[in-house]
Amino acid sequence: MVEPVTPANRRRDGLARPVFRALGRLGARLAGAIFVLWAVASITFFAVRLIPGDPAQAVLGGPGSQASPEALAAVSAEYGFDQPVFTQYLTQLGRLATGDLGRSYSLNMDVGPLVLDQLGGTLLLAVLALSLAWVIALALATWSTRGGLVAARVGSSLEIVAAALPHFWLATSLIVVFSIWIGVLPPISTDSLAGLVLPVLTLAVPLAGFLGQIMRESLLIALESPFVLSARARGESERGVRWVHALRHASLPAISLSGWAFGSLISGAVVVETIFARPGLGRTLLNAVTLRDVPVVIGVVMIVAVAYILMTLLTDAVSRLVDPRLRLS
Amino acid sequence: MLQIGPSIDFGPIHYWIESNNCILVGYTSGKETHSMHTWSNPHRAVRAVTGLALAGLFLTGCTANDTSNIADTGDPVSGGTLTYASGDAEPSCLDPHVGGNFPQGMIAAQYLESLVSRNSAGQIIPWLAESWTPSPDGLTWDFTLRGDVSFTDGTVFDAAAVQANIAHLRNPTTLSSTGYLALGKVASTEVVSPTVVRFIMTEPDSALLESLSQVWLAMESPAALERSQDENCVAPVGTGPFIVDSWVKQSAITLVRNDDYVSPPADADHSGPAYLDQVIWRFIPDSASRYAALQAGQVDVIDNAQPDTIVQATQSDSIEHLDSPRPGSSNRIELNSGKAPFNDVRVREAFIRSANVDDAVSSLFQGTATRSYSALSSVESTAVSDPTLFGYDPSAAAELLDAAGWGETDADGYRVKDGVRLSVQFPVSTNQSIPAEQSVFEQIQATAKETGFEVKLAPLDLSSWYAALATNDYDAVSAPYTKVGPDVLRILYHSDSIVPAPSGYFANLAQVNDPQIDELLTTAASTTDVAERTSLYADAQNRILAGFYILPLYDQQNHYLLRSDVVGLRTLPTVAVPTLYDAWLNR
Numbered sequence: 001m002v003e004p005v006t007p008a009n010r011r012r013d014g015l016a017r018p019v020f021r022a023l024g025r026l027g028a029r030l031a032g033a034i035f036v037l038w039a040v041a042s043i044t045f046f047a048v049r050l051i052p053g054d055p056a057q058a059v060l061g062g063p064g065s066q067a068s069p070e071a072l073a074a075v076s077a078e079y080g081f082d083q084p085v086f087t088q089y090l091t092q093l094g095r096l097a098t099g100d101l102g103r104s105y106s107l108n109m110d111v112g113p114l115v116l117d118q119l120g121g122t123l124l125l126a127v128l129a130l131s132l133a134w135v136i137a138l139a140l141a142t143w144s145t146r147g148g149l150v151a152a153r154v155g156s157s158l159e160i161v162a163a164a165l166p167h168f169w170l171a172t173s174l175i176v177v178f179s180i181w182i183g184v185l186p187p188i189s190t191d192s193l194a195g196l197v198l199p200v201l202t203l204a205v206p207l208a209g210f211l212g213q214i215m216r217e218s219l220l221i222a223l224e225s226p227f228v229l230s231a232r233a234r235g236e237s238e239r240g241v242r243w244v245h246a247l248r249h250a251s252l253p254a255i256s257l258s259g260w261a262f263g264s265l266i267s268g269a270v271v272v273e274t275i276f277a278r279p280g281l282g283r284t285l286l287n288a289v290t291l292r293d294v295p296v297v298i299g300v301v302m303i304v305a306v307a308y309i310l311m312t313l314l315t316d317a318v319s320r321l322v323d324p325r326l327r328l329s
Numbered sequence: 330m331l332q333i334g335p336s337i338d339f340g341p342i343h344y345w346i347e348s349n350n351c352i353l354v355g356y357t358s359g360k361e362t363h364s365m366h367t368w369s370n371p372h373r374a375v376r377a378v379t380g381l382a383l384a385g386l387f388l389t390g391c392t393a394n395d396t397s398n399i400a401d402t403g404d405p406v407s408g409g410t411l412t413y414a415s416g417d418a419e420p421s422c423l424d425p426h427v428g429g430n431f432p433q434g435m436i437a438a439q440y441l442e443s444l445v446s447r448n449s450a451g452q453i454i455p456w457l458a459e460s461w462t463p464s465p466d467g468l469t470w471d472f473t474l475r476g477d478v479s480f481t482d483g484t485v486f487d488a489a490a491v492q493a494n495i496a497h498l499r500n501p502t503t504l505s506s507t508g509y510l511a512l513g514k515v516a517s518t519e520v521v522s523p524t525v526v527r528f529i530m531t532e533p534d535s536a537l538l539e540s541l542s543q544v545w546l547a548m549e550s551p552a553a554l555e556r557s558q559d560e561n562c563v564a565p566v567g568t569g570p571f572i573v574d575s576w577v578k579q580s581a582i583t584l585v586r587n588d589d590y591v592s593p594p595a596d597a598d599h600s601g602p603a604y605l606d607q608v609i610w611r612f613i614p615d616s617a618s619r620y621a622a623l624q625a626g627q628v629d630v631i632d633n634a635q636p637d638t639i640v641q642a643t644q645s646d647s648i649e650h651l652d653s654p655r656p657g658s659s660n661r662i663e664l665n666s667g668k669a670p671f672n673d674v675r676v677r678e679a680f681i682r683s684a685n686v687d688d689a690v691s692s693l694f695q696g697t698a699t700r701s702y703s704a705l706s707s708v709e710s711t712a713v714s715d716p717t718l719f720g721y722d723p724s725a726a727a728e729l730l731d732a733a734g735w736g737e738t739d740a741d742g743y744r745v746k747d748g749v750r751l752s753v754q755f756p757v758s759t760n761q762s763i764p765a766e767q768s769v770f771e772q773i774q775a776t777a778k779e780t781g782f783e784v785k786l787a788p789l790d791l792s793s794w795y796a797a798l799a800t801n802d803y804d805a806v807s808a809p810y811t812k813v814g815p816d817v818l819r820i821l822y823h824s825d826s827i828v829p830a831p832s833g834y835f836a837n838l839a840q841v842n843d844p845q846i847d848e849l850l851t852t853a854a855s856t857t858d859v860a861e862r863t864s865l866y867a868d869a870q871n872r873i874l875a876g877f878y879i880l881p882l883y884d885q886q887n888h889y890l891l892r893s894d895v896v897g898l899r900t901l902p903t904v905a906v907p908t909l910y911d912a913w914l915n916r
Contacts, residue, residue, distance in 0.1 A: 180624055290418075
């Protein structure tokens with residue numbers, strides 16, 4: 001007997017399909033994420049290995065100290081440098097699979113806690129910089145699209161200049177102006193909020209220029225779209241048209257770029273954390289690369305990869321939230 | 330770690346401003362300028378500039394005031410926190426027995442002490458050991474220790490403690506490099522009485538006292554050494570004027586005063602506990618931000634000051650400069666005499682004569698470094714200097730090359746012999762050579778080209794640089810070596826040091842293989858008579874210099890900049906690490 005189609009079981013069917021679809025999408029995402037993590041770990045491992053030189057010397061070395069044969073032998077045995085490279089790679093991969101990031105050659109501690117310890121500072125820096133960049137970009141984009149030709153010119157020039165500023169130059173200039181000349185902000189990081197201002201500005205300004213360019217362009221396109229015309233025809237206020245309709249539309253490319261921007265902020269953190277002497281992942285990574293501290297390099301890169309994947313998922317979700325069309329497809 | 334509470338806490342800013350009156354004035358008069366957006370308003374921008382100008386005026390007044398304070402520093406005042414900013418890499422272990430490099434030595438000198446020290450005249454002076462007597466054959470040394478010293482964990486400092494420290498340094502699992510090498514001739518130690526420890530030697534060692542004066546061989550609490558290496562690395566326990574309180578990795582190390590301190594070295598300025606309550610030891614790798622932090626008063630002392638900042642600082646009334654060259658070798662370019670083209674003494678001399686070092690050093694170091702003509706640091710009283718060997722003389726260089734068979738020149742202007750170009754492979758460690766030094770190498774490259782040398786500079790990271798040396802893939806290299814006393818010559822120029830360690834590293838990078846030099850250095854190392862030893866080292870140095878194995882540049886640079894209100898800071902004349910024991914804050 002054929003079950004009559006009722007609203008209830010139609011709803012059941014209708015529910016099941018999106019759930020499966022969502023699960024399938026999640027599974028594909030998960031597989032993709034694992035592949036990315038494996039690739040990142042492998043490429044990093046071999047890239048660091050390609051640098052010539054004896055890592056044991058690097059463990060014991062540093063200028064002014066010459067390692068004794070006994071010490072070198074002990075280090076080689078302890079860290080497994082005497083094993084073939086491929087064995088070392090497999091050992092490393094096996095450890096990673098069980099969530100063990102290994103032990104730092106140079107810092108004398110486990111990589112997991114070390115990296116997690118440094119993660120907070122860098123995340124805080126990146127999140128604040130991303131937020132500030134959004135605020136600046138939004139302000140610039142809305143002001144420059146409303147203020148006529150002069151504002152548009154000024155706005156776009158500011159954005160181009162800002163986007164082209166190298167982090168190290170900007171950081172040094174900000175220190176000279178705000179710490180040496182005016183003397184209101186500390187040049188190197190402190191535990192207070194004041195110490196965060198210059199590093200966050202350094203990261204936010206170039207990114208704001210970049211996001212602003214994209215936002216202004218899509219805002220201009222959106223403002224000339226038919227839906228804006230119809231909103232105006234409905235008698236909505238200029239503010240309503242701009243903020244509710246056009247900007248929502250215009251922010252989409254910037255939102256999806258924020259995932260990428262987050263990654264670039266973490267690479268910018270290498271420069272910023274070094275100049276402002278802030279603890280964080282960037283500085284840890286730089287030290288580790290200099291010292292050929294393979295476990296730390298891989299640990300930091302893995303954590304950054306995870307953060308990057310999560311951020312991409314997040315921007316996807318936000319895009320769906322802002323753009324109903326994505327939810328339908 | 331950063332901690333942001335629910336409410337915005339501006340307390341530390343206030344503290345930061347308070348710590349420097351000059352900045353406080355600048356802040357209050359220029360407060361219109363402290364928020365970003367005011368700049369977009371032209372009216373406010375004008376006010377801001379006025380504020381800045383006012384701030385500048387007040388700052389000038391303030392620094393003038395500082396200068397008058399310097400003239401009359403008065404009696405030392407106890408208390409306060411000194412912030413030290415190091416440009417070196419953060420050590421991985423605060424126990425200088427482990428590994429043993431300069432950054433470790435700098436901080437360890439604040440909480441660890443050695444058996445002996447050295448005064449500025451180069452004489453060995455008492456420290457934790459009151460006196461010492463070698464046996465006539467030089468095979469045993471008895472050290473009489475101070476009987477009133479305890480480690481900061483309460484453990485008594487005695488002969489057994491010394492024995493435990495030597496054992497710790499010699500234990501392969503400690504991974505000691507510098508300390509281990511310095512104890513090469515020590516066979517064993519013996520506790521004669523609680524205050525007398527005996528060193529039994531395999532052969533006489535005229536460098537024993539100099540070796541023991543180094544911070545890498547400092548004394549640590551045997552009870553603390555019993556802990557795991559991880560624990561000991563984080564908080565080593567010594568007898569020094571400060572105690573390691575906490576270490577937030579990649580942020581700062583906090584040291585607090587040892588209130589029971591009794592054992593300053595014989596050349597210290599005062600006795601009893603240190604003046605400072607606390608020392609914050611930070612790591613600021615970027616030279617410009619390090620100097621900016623000093624200018625702003627956020628830190629009190631910086632090390633690794635670069636020529637440009639030193640020149641700036643000498644024009645400032647609120648910053649002082651302390652120049653303290655490191656002991657051991659000078660900074661010099663070593664020519665690899667183990668292979669062509671530098672296996673020919675004429676080619677070595679030609680290279681040295683073709684390099685215009687004086688002009689390069691004076692222009693690039695802007696007067697902050699003095700040209701050296703010695704294998705040893707100018708702080709070593711046994712150093713022999715011979716300027717006549719290192720004069721810039723391109724025509725002499727050309728004649729030497731002609732005589733050595735490099736008479737032909739190719740299309741690019743380089744000398745050729747049997748179809749091979751006169752190339753000099755020169756790996757440069759970007760970790761060890763500061764930017765000014767790398768520029769000096771470029772100047773040498775340019776002037777040597779005029780004579781027909783093709784100098785190939787290869788900037789490398791530390792590991793790649795070690796690798797280039799280990800595979801003998803270099804003709805010239807600069808590798809300073811810090812050690813107290815002239816025995817460093819034996820490490821650098823005895824043919825034994827051409828034999829590579831398992832890592833491939835060897836110290837005799839000039840690959841000097843001269844039986845006569847070997848003989849002089851070996852004899853000197855076991856000659857305890859001062860005059861005789863000095864004369865043997867002089868003969869060895871003269872032979873090294875005359876063989877044109879090295880091109881001396883300047884001493885190993887070691888510059889500190891400090892706020893003028895930091896009084897009494899000096900470096901230990903052993904390895905030129907700073908000591909904050911006598912330092913106090915005149916504010």
